[in-house]
Amino acid sequence: MTQDTPLLEVKNLHTHFFTKAGVVKAVDGIDFKVNPGETLGIVGESGSGKSITAMSILGLIPSPPGKIVEGEINFKGENLLNKSQKQMRKIRGPEIAMVFQDPMTSLNPVFTVEKQLLETILAHENMSKKQAKERALELLNLVGIPDPENRLKNYPHEFSGGMRQRVMIAIALSCNPSLLIADEPTTALDVTIQAQILELFKRMQKELNMAIVMITHDLGVVSEVCDRVMVMYAGKPAEFSETKHLFKKGKHPYTLGLINSIPKITPDKQKLEAIDGVPPDLRSLPNGCSFAPRCKHVMDSCLSNDPDIREVDDDHFVRCLLYEDSKKAVTT
Amino acid sequence: MSLQPNPLPDPKLAEAQETNQSKSSSLWGDAFSRIVKSKTSLIGLCIILILIITAIFAPLIATHSPTDYASLTDRYQSPSSEHILGTDELGRDIFSRIVFGSRISIQIGVIAVGISMIIGVLLGGIAGYFGRWIDQIIMRLIDIMMAFPSILLAIALVAVLGPNLRNAMIAVGIVGIPQFARIVRSAVLSVKETEYIEAARAIGAKHGRTLMQHVLPNCLAPIIVQATLSIGTAILDAAGLSFLGLGAQPPKPEWGAMLSDGRAALQNAPWVVAFPGMAIFLVVLGFNLFGDGLRDALDPRLKQ
Amino acid sequence: TEDAGTGSTDDNQSEDDSSDSSDDSSEDQATEDTGDKTLVFGRGADSIQLDPSKVTDGESIYVTNQIYDTLVRYKEENTEVKPALAEDWNTSEDGTVWTFKLREDVKFHDGNDFTAEDVVFNFERWATSGEFIYYGYMFGASEEDLGGIIESVEATGDYEVTFTLSEPNAPFLQTLAMPPFGIASPAAVEEHGEDYFKNPVGTGPFVFEEWVPDDSITVTKNEDYFGEAANVDKVIFRTIPDNGARFLELQAGSIDLMTGLNPQDIGTTEDDSNLQIIRRPSMNISYMAMNTSKEGPMSEKLVRQAINLAIDKEELLTLYEGIGKPAKNPIPPSLWGYNDEVEDYGYDVEKAKALLAEAGYADGFDISLYTMANPRPYMPQPKVTAQAIQQMLKDINVNVKITESDWDTHLTATENAEHDMAFLGWTGDNGDPDNFMYVLLDKDNAKVGSAGNIAFYKNDEVHDLLKEAQTEMDQEVRTELYMEAQELIHEDAPWFPIAHTTPPLAASQNVTDYVPHPTGSEPFNLLDIKQ
Amino acid sequence: MSTLLEVKNIKKHFPLKSENFFSREKPVLKAVDGVSFSIEAGETLGLVGESGCGKSTAGRVMLKLLEPTEGEVFFKGENITSFRGEQLRKLRKDMQIIFQDPYASLNPRKTIEQTITEPMKIFNIPKEERQKKLKRLLDVVGLSSYHKSRYPHEFSGGQRQRIGIARSLALEPELVICDEPVSALDVSIQAQVINLMEDLQDEFNLTYLFIAHDLSVVHHISDRVAVMYLGELVEIGEVAEVYQNPKHPYTQALLSAVPEVNPNQEKQRIILSGDLPSPANPPQGCKFHTRCPYAEEICRTQEPKLKKVSSDGQMASCHFVKEVVD
Amino acid sequence: MLKYIVRRLFMLIPVLIGVSILTFSLIHLIPGDPARSMLGDKATEAQLESLQEELGLNDPYIVQYGRFLGDIVQGDLGTSIQSKEDIALQLLHKLPATIELTIFAMILAVVVGIVAGVIAAVKQYSWFDNISMTGALFGVSMPIFWLGLMMIFVFSVQLQLLPPSGRMSSSIELETITNFFLLDSILTLNWAAFKDTFFHLLMPGIALGTIPMAIIARMTRSSMLEVMKQDYIRTADAKGLKKHLVIFQHALKNAFLPVLTVIGLQFGLLLGGAVLTETIFSWPGVGRYVYLAVLGRDYPVVQSTILIIAIIFVMVNLLTDLLYKYFDPRIKYE
Numbered sequence A: 001m002t003q004d005t006p007l008l009e010v011k012n013l014h015t016h017f018f019t020k021a022g023v024v025k026a027v028d029g030i031d032f033k034v035n036p037g038e039t040l041g042i043v044g045e046s047g048s049g050k051s052i053t054a055m056s057i058l059g060l061i062p063s064p065p066g067k068i069v070e071g072e073i074n075f076k077g078e079n080l081l082n083k084s085q086k087q088m089r090k091i092r093g094p095e096i097a098m099v100f101q102d103p104m105t106s107l108n109p110v111f112t113v114e115k116q117l118l119e120t121i122l123a124h125e126n127m128s129k130k131q132a133k134e135r136a137l138e139l140l141n142l143v144g145i146p147d148p149e150n151r152l153k154n155y156p157h158e159f160s161g162g163m164r165q166r167v168m169i170a171i172a173l174s175c176n177p178s179l180l181i182a183d184e185p186t187t188a189l190d191v192t193i194q195a196q197i198l199e200l201f202k203r204m205q206k207e208l209n210m211a212i213v214m215i216t217h218d219l220g221v222v223s224e225v226c227d228r229v230m231v232m233y234a235g236k237p238a239e240f241s242e243t244k245h246l247f248k249k250g251k252h253p254y255t256l257g258l259i260n261s262i263p264k265i266t267p268d269k270q271k272l273e274a275i276d277g278v279p280p281d282l283r284s285l286p287n288g289c290s291f292a293p294r295c296k297h298v299m300d301s302c303l304s305n306d307p308d309i310r311e312v313d314d315d316h317f318v319r320c321l322l323y324e325d326s327k328k329a330v331t332t
Numbered sequence B: 001m002s003l004q005p006n007p008l009p010d011p012k013l014a015e016a017q018e019t020n021q022s023k024s025s026s027l028w029g030d031a032f033s034r035i036v037k038s039k040t041s042l043i044g045l046c047i048i049l050i051l052i053i054t055a056i057f058a059p060l061i062a063t064h065s066p067t068d069y070a071s072l073t074d075r076y077q078s079p080s081s082e083h084i085l086g087t088d089e090l091g092r093d094i095f096s097r098i099v100f101g102s103r104i105s106i107q108i109g110v111i112a113v114g115i116s117m118i119i120g121v122l123l124g125g126i127a128g129y130f131g132r133w134i135d136q137i138i139m140r141l142i143d144i145m146m147a148f149p150s151i152l153l154a155i156a157l158v159a160v161l162g163p164n165l166r167n168a169m170i171a172v173g174i175v176g177i178p179q180f181a182r183i184v185r186s187a188v189l190s191v192k193e194t195e196y197i198e199a200a201r202a203i204g205a206k207h208g209r210t211l212m213q214h215v216l217p218n219c220l221a222p223i224i225v226q227a228t229l230s231i232g233t234a235i236l237d238a239a240g241l242s243f244l245g246l247g248a249q250p251p252k253p254e255w256g257a258m259l260s261d262g263r264a265a266l267q268n269a270p271w272v273v274a275f276p277g278m279a280i281f282l283v284v285l286g287f288n289l290f291g292d293g294l295r296d297a298l299d300p301r302l303k304q
Numbered sequence C: 001t002e003d004a005g006t007g008s009t010d011d012n013q014s015e016d017d018s019s020d021s022s023d024d025s026s027e028d029q030a031t032e033d034t035g036d037k038t039l040v041f042g043r044g045a046d047s048i049q050l051d052p053s054k055v056t057d058g059e060s061i062y063v064t065n066q067i068y069d070t071l072v073r074y075k076e077e078n079t080e081v082k083p084a085l086a087e088d089w090n091t092s093e094d095g096t097v098w099t100f101k102l103r104e105d106v107k108f109h110d111g112n113d114f115t116a117e118d119v120v121f122n123f124e125r126w127a128t129s130g131e132f133i134y135y136g137y138m139f140g141a142s143e144e145d146l147g148g149i150i151e152s153v154e155a156t157g158d159y160e161v162t163f164t165l166s167e168p169n170a171p172f173l174q175t176l177a178m179p180p181f182g183i184a185s186p187a188a189v190e191e192h193g194e195d196y197f198k199n200p201v202g203t204g205p206f207v208f209e210e211w212v213p214d215d216s217i218t219v220t221k222n223e224d225y226f227g228e229a230a231n232v233d234k235v236i237f238r239t240i241p242d243n244g245a246r247f248l249e250l251q252a253g254s255i256d257l258m259t260g261l262n263p264q265d266i267g268t269t270e271d272d273s274n275l276q277i278i279r280r281p282s283m284n285i286s287y288m289a290m291n292t293s294k295e296g297p298m299s300e301k302l303v304r305q306a307i308n309l310a311i312d313k314e315e316l317l318t319l320y321e322g323i324g325k326p327a328k329n330p331i332p333p334s335l336w337g338y339n340d341e342v343e344d345y346g347y348d349v350e351k352a353k354a355l356l357a358e359a360g361y362a363d364g365f366d367i368s369l370y371t372m373a374n375p376r377p378y379m380p381q382p383k384v385t386a387q388a389i390q391q392m393l394k395d396i397n398v399n400v401k402i403t404e405s406d407w408d409t410h411l412t413a414t415e416n417a418e419h420d421m422a423f424l425g426w427t428g429d430n431g432d433p434d435n436f437m438y439v440l441l442d443k444d445n446a447k448v449g450s451a452g453n454i455a456f457y458k459n460d461e462v463h464d465l466l467k468e469a470q471t472e473m474d475q476e477v478r479t480e481l482y483m484e485a486q487e488l489i490h491e492d493a494p495w496f497p498i499a500h501t502t503p504p505l506a507a508s509q510n511v512t513d514y515v516p517h518p519t520g521s522e523p524f525n526l527l528d529i530k531q
Numbered sequence D: 001m002s003t004l005l006e007v008k009n010i011k012k013h014f015p016l017k018s019e020n021f022f023s024r025e026k027p028v029l030k031a032v033d034g035v036s037f038s039i040e041a042g043e044t045l046g047l048v049g050e051s052g053c054g055k056s057t058a059g060r061v062m063l064k065l066l067e068p069t070e071g072e073v074f075f076k077g078e079n080i081t082s083f084r085g086e087q088l089r090k091l092r093k094d095m096q097i098i099f100q101d102p103y104a105s106l107n108p109r110k111t112i113e114q115t116i117t118e119p120m121k122i123f124n125i126p127k128e129e130r131q132k133k134l135k136r137l138l139d140v141v142g143l144s145s146y147h148k149s150r151y152p153h154e155f156s157g158g159q160r161q162r163i164g165i166a167r168s169l170a171l172e173p174e175l176v177i178c179d180e181p182v183s184a185l186d187v188s189i190q191a192q193v194i195n196l197m198e199d200l201q202d203e204f205n206l207t208y209l210f211i212a213h214d215l216s217v218v219h220h221i222s223d224r225v226a227v228m229y230l231g232e233l234v235e236i237g238e239v240a241e242v243y244q245n246p247k248h249p250y251t252q253a254l255l256s257a258v259p260e261v262n263p264n265q266e267k268q269r270i271i272l273s274g275d276l277p278s279p280a281n282p283p284q285g286c287k288f289h290t291r292c293p294y295a296e297e298i299c300r301t302q303e304p305k306l307k308k309v310s311s312d313g314q315m316a317s318c319h320f321v322k323e324v325v326d
Numbered sequence E: 001m002l003k004y005i006v007r008r009l010f011m012l013i014p015v016l017i018g019v020s021i022l023t024f025s026l027i028h029l030i031p032g033d034p035a036r037s038m039l040g041d042k043a044t045e046a047q048l049e050s051l052q053e054e055l056g057l058n059d060p061y062i063v064q065y066g067r068f069l070g071d072i073v074q075g076d077l078g079t080s081i082q083s084k085e086d087i088a089l090q091l092l093h094k095l096p097a098t099i100e101l102t103i104f105a106m107i108l109a110v111v112v113g114i115v116a117g118v119i120a121a122v123k124q125y126s127w128f129d130n131i132s133m134t135g136a137l138f139g140v141s142m143p144i145f146w147l148g149l150m151m152i153f154v155f156s157v158q159l160q161l162l163p164p165s166g167r168m169s170s171s172i173e174l175e176t177i178t179n180f181f182l183l184d185s186i187l188t189l190n191w192a193a194f195k196d197t198f199f200h201l202l203m204p205g206i207a208l209g210t211i212p213m214a215i216i217a218r219m220t221r222s223s224m225l226e227v228m229k230q231d232y233i234r235t236a237d238a239k240g241l242k243k244h245l246v247i248f249q250h251a252l253k254n255a256f257l258p259v260l261t262v263i264g265l266q267f268g269l270l271l272g273g274a275v276l277t278e279t280i281f282s283w284p285g286v287g288r289y290v291y292l293a294v295l296g297r298d299y300p301v302v303q304s305t306i307l308i309i310a311i312i313f314v315m316v317n318l319l320t321d322l323l324y325k326y327f328d329p330r331i332k333y334e
């Protein structure tokens, strides 16, 4: 790592759900850092624990049944896990803000956009209502909502999906957070709208210089906006690297599988290389490497040994026994 | 066939994964296992079973005649070893009457809910499946019925049909129709919109087949839940009617009627009122508990 | 005249009593901010109409007794008569002409003076339509002859009325004292027409104030009452159908006096230092009438006898909790003319079965038993009694279906002969056996739709005897006639006579000077209440 | 090659609940508003467009699962627009559909065996043959025969999609309409299914209408591609042509908006402004003019026609594309 | 909004007509001749005819129905066969009693139900949740007539705390203005009457309110739980709003909507349940009135009263519907 003090540092995070049917190890040992102003992408298949990671950071894990059983989440040097709910409420918003996947359901349908914007501002900033309203207008302008003066009075259902996502982003930005977590902010949107939103993200990042954690399952999105990427599989990181590096020199069989299974718009069509099998049931993970059952390069040792994450290159970490010998293990 | 079977997924792997899931394969089996796991619905089930067993073996369980008194001098005896729940205004054994009353309760539940269910499912099914003007007509009729508070409508029906248990059951059955019709209709509507119904049409299934094989089986869960809960309501309503003297006539040991007859002695012999009421309460509670459990067990959202 | 004299001494006496108590209360009153004394009277059913001449039910009479006066009234504790609206009276030798001298200081509640014309008006009103049930019962009116035995009523002076009867009528004076013959204000009758029954105007000690159906009737003190003015300012008759609830209200002090005490609550009342039991002298009967007019088993004498034999009266009477004595005749033993020679059927199931077999009903039959839902003074637990009979008759294969209705409906249904068997009872109105036997068992009163004789028992021999007793003025001869009639009735068994009761009333200890009358109701002007 | 299916100017308008109780004119939602194209036997035609533009509706109209409001459908040269009842049922043998949602498209109360054999039952195929075929179908889609007595909820999404495919193949159809068969699946599973479908096409000589909103998937699987916008076809042509050389501004924007898995290549993005207008109330003139960067007055008033824009059959509907006459 | 209300009222017409047809037909459901059934088997022909005449039973149905409807529209509900009273007038007297009782019960049910439901949802699986939901389950299974009697036994017989019947003690003087005693006593500043009426209302109110209370509590809880799972609640949390704001503003306002519908429907239950409650507590309201009429086979009273109650119920549902629209901005009403 190049910078000295990361904005966010997640260490060996384990978030489990204790359900009747068994313990769901949704997040099972994750480490990553986010530096100020940088964009980190987290990719993985559905159910791999991306959202739960984000929710853990914000302290929003529904409990019961969920519980953070181990780990540290250091934000600006303080461990968020030691904070009370009350303290966390002060951090959410002004320090860490979040944009959720589905703009259709993430805004409260019975309140106007104005109320939902203002209440965030008023909750954290020492402002009069009038000032807050000015700020709200400014924000709506910033995220590109035309005629914000009038639109403020509207209810969410009077907005289209893209517009709602803009409102969500405005809300997230309203208290100038130093970290923005975006959980699949474009998945529910159409391509043309997705392009608009991604463009907005890029602009925001440039203008406001905040760190972003971009959660997605679309490698395309990652490659467009992220500086670095973490690939997750079954609650664990599989690979972690600089984005360009990953697409060029990705090492983990799962990462490679992901990249190869996506059809590419290139003139010469090749057969897709699919990853066999299905993602594992998080309640009963196989012994050894959780990807082993689907891995093309599976070795006997994979079925019994769960590999540690290792740095195989500068700032490039892989969790695979194939690379057991490369460089050093990251201590956890 | 020249193509190799697709190599995915590895059958052994799939096998291994599936053994983790519960073995029973049908939805009903699943539901059953879920009910058995829920303590409250198990209690409900037990109460219902006790009720049924009591009804079947009433003559063996009862210690006295349910309708005849031994001597009028035995009136209003407080609970004792001879009459474990005491005696009523005629000196009849309350326990035995309650035991035999279970038969009437079951009868009410089955007949009244039978009426509501058969007519309600039919109306709701037709309205939901065929839609358009048939739906309009049926639903307006249902709306009209729903405009009357149900107990009141039942009272009015009994008033014109004549006060007896049979008519009370019919009345309670009739006022239960709208509930079923609406539930079935909305279930049919939502099932009708699913892709597997479209798939059935796409493979050329006829109306009858679609309705019987695809639509109705998938509406069964809400119907069964509603039926279970309705039995409780029906027993409650019929007891209310009997309490008002519009249902079971003497000397039938109907619980509501027993309670009503015991009112005069509330101050001196509260047990005459207390026990039949408790019986009603417990049985209705049983059906409600079980119905709640069933609803949870059959709730598609809770699956997976 | 002598009667009147004794009457007034009675009055004086009670006046002393009441003045004592009102002294007590006046002290208390000083501390109260409202000086009003209100008596709340709890009962099981509402009045049907407040036109006493139109009704037969005690609940209506309870109230009209307060509002109306009759020409003569009963004495407080028995059925002897004393002057009321009429100061004095005499009768012709043959007993067919009666002349009444009326009081001159009487005013109706609406302010009009009471005169002889008003009496004529009332009698003519009753005698010109079939709607007035009691008039029919008592004076033998029929559809053909609406006037009955009263040939004419004339105002023979401003304050004198003369009645001319078609035949002598022994109980005539007693009859006139009956509450149904309360004199109404002609002006009010004319003004309200159809609705008169809910706007009653009389001359009585209380003035009608308000009627909230099924809830309460309020009457207030008539300050200008010609007799002894009431001690309480207001009486509220509250309807609380449930005996238990009513008793609770009494215990809680929200009512002062109640009828229809559950027999099993007598003990509780006696134990409660705030409450008292007041027993009404017995002059009533409860019975199960068998509808002889209906085709089928009930028209058979043998069947009716069998039913009499199949019911264990003694056991049944346990349901009366000690307030009832078994009945075997249609009149109470306290009345003259009671035939103690008659021997009750007794309880004999075998014999009953034999009789049934003889009548061709060895296999039994299905039959309805109509019962009122509300307890009556003469029958505290009708529904339970019905069920007890239901079970007893099972022994002779008679399958009883009980039909329970509220009081009003029950009366209509039985008057209309819907029933096979029905419970009913009677409280004497005037202390004359005629008031039981003629009203309840004469063929004249077996008219569908307005029957007093709900057995629809029609025996010409009995009719002749009763008719003769009516016209005979000699009480001994009349006694003979009634005795004979009782024999016949016993043989024909149109009824299963059940019991004579001393109906208990429960009251707060504060209620004083309350003397219940054997006829079942009384004016409340003498009664007082300590605050 | 012969034309297997052809639609001519099909329209599907859904009546909307009238807002005004008393008003006479019934508002409609123009889900498909005049679409014509044809599918050649053995080819795969991709149908792309944003959500709500009428792709699924068009597919259902072709199958006659929905009655077209207007227009005609030809199957093997026969006009099937007016087919009803038995005639239509017979036709079902030759045309099948695969659905998007692997969870909703299988009857949860039926075992896999029942689901797959039901079409055969309906067409009175004898039992033995049914069993034989069932085995083969399971084999072909990569399921084992011990799966057949299980219920859908015991399968993963990818497996369910296979079951749906098996059902659609049971009657050996010629045409299969695939309504976003892979959109609900994870990337890794998506590739499995796409591969399977490609194999099956070769194996059974199938013709696909492949509906999707994912342009890369369509590119991968299709021979030709049609682009829809608000119920209308805006461009159609050979995949290579359209992707390399899109003529319609909407197609251009659409293609440029796809995030590419190639971090090195900086793309020239066309970002469309605004949102998709509602099909209940579409713009006048060219329906795309509200978002089109090149829109001019004519676009607001005149509706462009689909015209041939290149010599090898590429067609587009835009006022500013030159028509090619050959 | 106004336009919408007018439209909704307009749409009520068919329902109301249906309701009137149904009540009208009730009398014709009586097996045999209704007049005969009212008068009994042995009624004379003359009596029968006069009643048939009075009820107009000899005309064709359509004519009868037309007259029935015409009378009702003019506010003429006929006269009672038993008491010969004008039914409309009697109802005017009795309705306030029932409405007062119903509203009291409803307020009780809504307040307790919603509070319990919200707390139970927020503290899911806590002891409060368990206890209140067990209580609610008991509540929905409760025969209210039994509950009423048991309450009388405990509070009137044993503890002698509360009056067992009636609306007000006879000793209390109250000038009635609206006939809603609680309201009247406030208007006339008669605190003794207020206290007395309130105590009289307590037991019947609780008995009547129990089932709706239980249903509302359960509904509120499940609705709250459902809403708390929604994304926008997560958003509100992620915005760092205070907890009470999240629960009482964001969650409750959304959760209230389905509860509102249930509340509307519960009114029907209350109006029906009033028959039992009023009978037990000798409450001089419409419920007891109908009941007595049923016992007395006073069909005109049964008919008219049920019709009026149905109309009230329909109106209440309309009101909840309008409220629903008012609370839910997603529904347009123009």
Ligand SMILES: Nc1ncnc2c1ncn2[C@@H]1O[C@H](COP(=O)(O)OP(=O)(O)OP(=O)(O)O)[C@@H](O)[C@H]1O
Residues within 6 Å of the ligand: A017, A019, A024, A025, A026, A044, A045, A046, A047, A048, A049, A050, A051, A052, A053, A062, A065, A066, A217, A282
């Ligand atoms: N409340 C919960 N109870 C039990 N298990 C849960 C709960 N919430 C999430 N999980 C499980 O945790 C795992 C990780 O979920 P998560 O939402 O983080 O996945 P994801 O990577 O965000 O997937 P997606 O792409 O579908 O959003 C999943 O297997 C999910 O089933």
Ligand SMILES: Nc1ncnc2c1ncn2[C@@H]1O[C@H](COP(=O)(O)OP(=O)(O)OP(=O)(O)O)[C@@H](O)[C@H]1O
Residues within 6 Å of the ligand: D014, D015, D029, D030, D031, D049, D050, D051, D052, D053, D054, D055, D056, D057, D058, D213, D279
């Ligand atoms: N049965 C229907 N009734 C009314 N409107 C409908 C119906 N079916 C579809 N629509 C509407 O028609 C329009 C086109 O729908 P369609 O499903 O064809 O779109 P699509 O292109 O398949 O979208 P998606 O990518 O979301 O599947 C949509 O606006 C939709 O709301």
Ligand SMILES: [Mg+2]
Residues within 6 Å of the ligand: A050, A051, A052, A183, A184
């Ligand atoms: Mg997620």
Ligand SMILES: [Mg+2]
Residues within 6 Å of the ligand: D055, D056, D057, D179, D180
């Ligand atoms: Mg679609």
Ligand code: NI
Residues within 6 Å of the ligand: B001, B002, B003, D203
């Ligand atoms: Ni082959």
